Amino acid sequence: MKQFLFITDLDYTLVGDDDAMAKLNQQLELHRQQHGTKIVYSTGRSPFLYQKLAAEKTLLAPDILVCSVGTEIYINGSQDPDARWSDKLSQAWDRNLVKTISANFTELKPQPESEQRDFKVSYFLDEKIAGKIVPELERALLEQGLDIQVIYSGGQDVDILPRHANKGMAMTFVRQHLEIDVAKTVACGDSGNDIALFANRKEKGIIVGNAKQELLDWHKANPNQNRYLATAKFASGIAEGLQHFGFLE
Numbered sequence: 001m002k003q004f005l006f007i008t009d010l011d012y013t014l015v016g017d018d019d020a021m022a023k024l025n026q027q028l029e030l031h032r033q034q035h036g037t038k039i040v041y042s043t044g045r046s047p048f049l050y051q052k053l054a055a056e057k058t059l060l061a062p063d064i065l066v067c068s069v070g071t072e073i074y075i076n077g078s079q080d081p082d083a084r085w086s087d088k089l090s091q092a093w094d095r096n097l098v099k100t101i102s103a104n105f106t107e108l109k110p111q112p113e114s115e116q117r118d119f120k121v122s123y124f125l126d127e128k129i130a131g132k133i134v135p136e137l138e139r140a141l142l143e144q145g146l147d148i149q150v151i152y153s154g155g156q157d158v159d160i161l162p163r164h165a166n167k168g169m170a171m172t173f174v175r176q177h178l179e180i181d182v183a184k185t186v187a188c189g190d191s192g193n194d195i196a197l198f199a200n201r202k203e204k205g206i207i208v209g210n211a212k213q214e215l216l217d218w219h220k221a222n223p224n225q226n227r228y229l230a231t232a233k234f235a236s237g238i239a240e241g242l243q244h245f246g247f248l249e
């Protein structure tokens with residue numbers, strides 16, 4: 001059985017070096033045709049910004065698209081997010097209260113409307129003060145009894161999500177939906193919202209060589225032999241990791 005489940009972040013992981021991506025895409029597409037390998041994109045982008053990227057770059061059509069930091073799952077090109085996942089997330093989520101409490105933090109600048117999603121409230125926050133503000137924000141939200149998590153990414157983005165939604169939880173859902181074993185699953189990323197793909201995971205993990213400090217710091221503090229830190233950047237780093245784990249030759 002050579003089939004595997006390939007899950008990758010887009011910005012600065014798969015996308016970043018066009019030539020390297022074209023080469024990797026070719027290998028992955030061949031593997032999909034020959035072995036039924038599944039290709040899943042897991043991005044922080046909304047479907048709107050994903051479509052924008054897809055119009056600019058030559059991406060493969062993914063078998064499953066996970067948008068908005070694990071909160072929306074689109075299967076086989078569907079226009080509607082998977083209802084089983086949305087129903088699960090809607091259970092303990094009070095979007096209005098999240099927004100009301102977050103509004104007390106004047107350091108937070110709201111992201112564009114397209115990035116405010118049913119299960120994701122997003123802001124920009126200066127990296128210099130993030131270390132102080134993010135824990136304060138999280139505390140304020142938790143004190144109201146909200147079942148949330150706060151994720152800081154790319155040295156600029158704050159995402160507030162239901163506690164049971166992130167890229168890692170979405171990966172479990174996708175893997176179980178496709179009925180592929182953990183040992184045959186590999187996830188790739190470069191920044192803070194990808195930590196959930198790697199934290200306490202039996203799936204293999206690849207961190208690309210250009211990863212952000214927030215992810216590198218976390219990686220150092222949480223070693224795991226299922227995780228590989230590539231030397232090469234972007235798609236070349238993914239290819240290096242896939243070879244390391246024996247998924248690709």
Ligand code: GLC
Pocket residue numbers: 043044045046049069111115122123153154157158159193
């Ligand atoms: C993408 C999304 C943005 C999010 C960021 C980090 O850039 O568009 O809303 O905050 O990823 O997850």
Ligand code: MG
Pocket residue numbers: 009010011012013189190191
């Ligand atoms: Mg990224």
